[in-house]
Amino acid sequence: xxxxxxxxxxxxxxxxxxxxxxxxxxxxxxxxxxxxxxxxxxxxxxxxxxxxxxxxxxxxxxxxxxxxxxxxxxxxxxxxxxxxxxxxxxxxxxxxxxxxxxxxxxxxxxxxxxxxxxxxxxxxxxxxxxxxxxxxxxxxxxxxxxxxxxxxxxxxxxxxxxxxxxxxxxxxxxxxxxxxxxxxxxxxxxxxxxxxxxxxxxxxxxxxxxxxxxxxxxxxxxxxxxxxxxxxxxxxxxxxxxxxxxxxxxxxxxxxxxxxxxxxxxxxxxxxxxxxxxxxxxxxxxxxxxxxxxxxxxxxxxxxxxxxxxxxxxxxxxxxxxxxxxxxxxxxxxxxxxxxxxxxxxxxxxxxxxxxxxxxxxxxxxxxxxxxxxxxxxxxxxxxxxxxxxxxxxxxxxxxxxxxxxxxxxx
Numbered sequence: 001x002x003x004x005x006x007x008x009x010x011x012x013x014x015x016x017x018x019x020x021x022x023x024x025x026x027x028x029x030x031x032x033x034x035x036x037x038x039x040x041x042x043x044x045x046x047x048x049x050x051x052x053x054x055x056x057x058x059x060x061x062x063x064x065x066x067x068x069x070x071x072x073x074x075x076x077x078x079x080x081x082x083x084x085x086x087x088x089x090x091x092x093x094x095x096x097x098x099x100x101x102x103x104x105x106x107x108x109x110x111x112x113x114x115x116x117x118x119x120x121x122x123x124x125x126x127x128x129x130x131x132x133x134x135x136x137x138x139x140x141x142x143x144x145x146x147x148x149x150x151x152x153x154x155x156x157x158x159x160x161x162x163x164x165x166x167x168x169x170x171x172x173x174x175x176x177x178x179x180x181x182x183x184x185x186x187x188x189x190x191x192x193x194x195x196x197x198x199x200x201x202x203x204x205x206x207x208x209x210x211x212x213x214x215x216x217x218x219x220x221x222x223x224x225x226x227x228x229x230x231x232x233x234x235x236x237x238x239x240x241x242x243x244x245x246x247x248x249x250x251x252x253x254x255x256x257x258x259x260x261x262x263x264x265x266x267x268x269x270x271x272x273x274x275x276x277x278x279x280x281x282x283x284x285x286x287x288x289x290x291x292x293x294x295x296x297x298x299x300x301x302x303x304x305x306x307x308x309x310x311x312x313x314x315x316x317x318x319x320x321x322x323x324x325x326x327x328x329x330x331x332x333x334x335x336x337x338x339x340x341x342x343x344x345x346x347x348x349x350x351x352x353x354x355x356x357x358x359x360x361x362x363x364x365x366x367x368x369x370x371x372x373x374x375x376x377x378x379x380x381x382x383x384x385x386x387x388x389x390x391x392x393x394x395x396x397x398x399x400x401x402x403x404x405x406x407x408x409x410x411x
Contacts, residue, residue: 089368098405102212137170151213171257176249180332180372181242185313187294188351193238193380198372217400218263227256232382235267236292244284245318250303252280286315314341
């Protein structure tokens with residue numbers, strides 16, 4: 001399939017009405033069978049689409065992926081090393097949506113309606129006995145992140161008080177997921193955080209979300225409807241995550257809600273450190289944080305153990321100088337990528353030239369069919385309130401004050 005790169009970098013994607021714009025989805029057996037480039041995206045009236053006619057659960061479901069046993073009995077995690085995900089996606093067109101909504105409202109409700117079937121099918125997958133009751137899930141969120149409860153209640157109301165959605169939105173004891181990413185933080189001369197997000201494109205939410213749930217503006221890459229994969233806030237804090245390299249899962253929160261909580265409530269490194277030290281997480285992750293002073297840290301968090309903190313401003317996907325799980329580290333080329341990041345730090349490069357490196361190997365990955373192709377690169381300058389997303393030949397500059405929009409990018 002031949003594709004043409006977009007030559008207009010800063011134009012928003014406007015849509016109009018169409019008779020049957022999603023026929024190409026309803027007739028497909030899975031996302032890997034869809035001819036995305038034939039879709040007439042410009043003809044879609046998003047507000048009037050009958051989302052209920054689309055079987056998102058079957059479209060998003062991976063095929064032929066056997067789970068591996070997790071660290072905690074009864075819990076499972078996907079086998080990300082299996083080479084049999086949907087077809088490779090380099091060159092695929094993907095629509096990304098910019099949500100700008102201080103408090104959850106019409107835009108969030110539209111996102112929920114569009115993704116509900118897929119998210120709840122994923123939530124009910126695996127050993128459902130490991131999913132918590134609604135009472136337990138809400139109690140855990142209230143105990144660990146009480147500041148989020150007013151927003152959580154608004155979200156649940158917008159779902160029509162759907163009980164499964166209410167459990168899902170707590171992100172307590174969710175099914176596991178493990179993206180492979182690279183990230184680096186430095187002052188140049190202003191605080192800067194750069195990261196690649198490597199994952200399966202069929203499982204990416206594709207939202208950039210600006211909110212002010214508690215009055216402070218927060219902008220970042222959305223996941224799990226109100227969680228964040230990375231982001232910045234008006235206080236000058238920026239945060240991003242990578243998979244920590246240790247397989248398995250345990251009792252705790254999915255990391256996107258923890259990233260959201262940090263950006264909603266923290267303004268300094270010490271406040272972010274306190275949060276990561278006390279909130280239980282369900283899988284191993286590395287979280288890199290930088291504040292307006294230009295100081296940064298990387299935390300290793302995992303279920304059932306205290307958080308570990310380092311002043312190393314770069315992270316990939318292994319734990320320890322010698323990888324704790326060398327086969328996984330080798331599969332993700334984690335050591336090679338970290339050595340490359342360390343080399344960039346030692347050269348004291350400017351932010352722009354460092355950012356350029358994230359679009360090249362070894363940091364940039366095209367292994368979409370294996371579940372860790374690079375979906376986006378982003379550079380946060382939190383004291384300036386600017387995030388720049390990049391793809392090869394395309395970019396999108398984002399601020400806290402932009403309007404809602406959408407854009408087609410090419411992987």
